[in-house]
Amino acid sequence: MQYSPLGRSGLSVSRVCLGSMTWGIQNTQKDADEQIIYALERGVNFIDTAEMYPVPPNSETYGDTERVIGDFFSRHPDKREGVIIASKIAGAGLPYIRSGAFISKDTIAKAIDASLARLKTDCIDLYQLHWPNRTSPHFGKHWPNQVKSSKLDVAQERERMKGIVQALGQAIEQGKIKHWGLSDDTPWGIHTYLVLCDELGVPRPVSIQNEFSLLHLKDWPFLIESCVLEEVAYLPWSPLAGGMLSGKYIDGARPKGSRFTLVQRQGLFRDTPTAQTAIKEYCALAKGYDMTPSQLALAWCDQIDGVTSTIIGATTMDQLTENMDAFDLVLSEECINDIAALIKKYPVVF
Template sequence: MRMNKLAGGQLEVSALCLGSMLWGTINTEAEGHAQIDQSLDHGINFIDTAEMYPVAPVRAETCGRSEQVIGSWIAKTGRRGDVVIATKVSGNNEGWKRDGKGYDGAIIREAVEDSLTKLNTDYIDIYQTHWPVRGSYAFRQNWRFDPSGQNKREVEAHMRDVLGAMADLVREGKVRHFALSNESAWGTAEWLRIAREMGAPEVISVQNEYSFLFRLADTDLAELCMNEGVRVLSYSPLAAGLLTGKYQNNVVPKGSRLDRTPGLGGRATPRAFDAVAAYHDVARKHGLDPVHMALAFAVSRPFMGSTIFGASSKEQLTRILDGKDLTLSDEVLDDIDRAHRAHPMPF
């Protein structure tokens, strides 16, 4: 398994990261433990979670179960030192956490303490804001994104408040590194600028969506990452299952994510299915598993820190792990580029 350095070399993580967002609903505790064990056996040392997980759907009564699955695995195995754990504090939400309120400096501390308890650990390796409280263009909001209502002074005051709390938590040893999720290039630059002014923890990563079908990170964010020592942690590298091909030709397997979440959060568009077909043609031409090709492409990006995947079954996880060491040839990359130019931004 390829390993990558984050935080200027202070942290080493596997190029693939095990996502936990289904543990506690779709997957049982035992299944979550088995996924961790199998992943570690294949060289993965990185697990991503969040205080709001599991999803599909998100409910107030299930928030935190995914962290608890990880915590019970740590209690059972004693292998805390073998894994890097990233978790997140929720932003403004639909009422399933803190009655919809997002985070500030005081809430960050409460949320960290709660996650530490659920994770059964004394420290969190990477603590992330799940999305900006000022708003975000993630989750298909990019089509109508309008930042004109933002108040820069209020945004900066909020960032300073959060960074002050993070500085205290890092000093206390409860958090090792600070990071973001669903952030923009400008937002990341502001967090960095203010942290450097304050002497607070600098952002080490940004967890944003990235796949063949969603490549917003390729331009401004990639430039920021390469010049500022930040790395992207990509989520949905298989586009919520679209890139597996299992939904082609109007097929909706019972119990699948598309069955549970019609539209896949705006991803399941006619253009998306055409794009999937094009990438499957590339994989077929080169004798590759399209799942392996999609993950290997995300891993290969120069700004990538780790690529987060999820699996709802042992079979899915085994398939993913079978391609963990794939490197794509220049010929494959050229064909991927042609497919991307023919099918840009399909959702």
């Protein structure tokens, strides 16, 4: 296993981050135990979760993934040391989480305390803002004029962000979190938080996790450049585009128990005719290089300059083993060039 600095945190994280959003609906506690133990044995020291998990989110299972993780480490306290646990506070829009309220100075303290209780830990290593209060060009809203930034009340948004920074600084001082980061944000969001942190004397965000894959490249190069130059770790989520790059959803296939058989909130906008065509070509390319389509996609993501740790998830141990093995692969220059040709052919598929 290779490791990279988590921004300016002083922490070193494995190039693989174990995602957990299936634990509690698609996966049981027993499944999660097996995944965690296997990942730790392979050298993974980074686990990502969120208060709203598992996915698809709903009021009945809200917080269950954190409970699964807390249950594991309560039974294996010797394994907690050295493991970096990252969680997230949900933003506005889910009525059963703090009545759908914005992330704010008032809600952060409550959310952290609730996550600490579910995780059965005294401190969260990395605490992230799951999505911004403002509407951002994520979750399929990245086409021109879908998000009109000119309509944003910048002064009001900056004031909200100021309160968030103050609350996070207080949580760090209290020892409830060690570091904090962003998710589903933009270069403007990153730099505004950096400025506010410097103004208020609060530690800067150390990371951001955004969707990034062969099918969804909007963060390259501009946001990733900001991350590299400002020492903000870049953590891709959905590197398989919701599982599509594995090839399992080709031509409308829906394997039993797979994510696309569940009620979708944010997933199916990715499944376009152009995406299907691109995936078929990526699958053929992977076969030519004697690797699985998932391994091609993950190995490519891992070798992008600026990527710190790629968040992977699995519902079966076979999937987890296959995906983990991708990070031992070194893509040849010929393979990288062939991938680049397909990226040029299919630059924006959803």
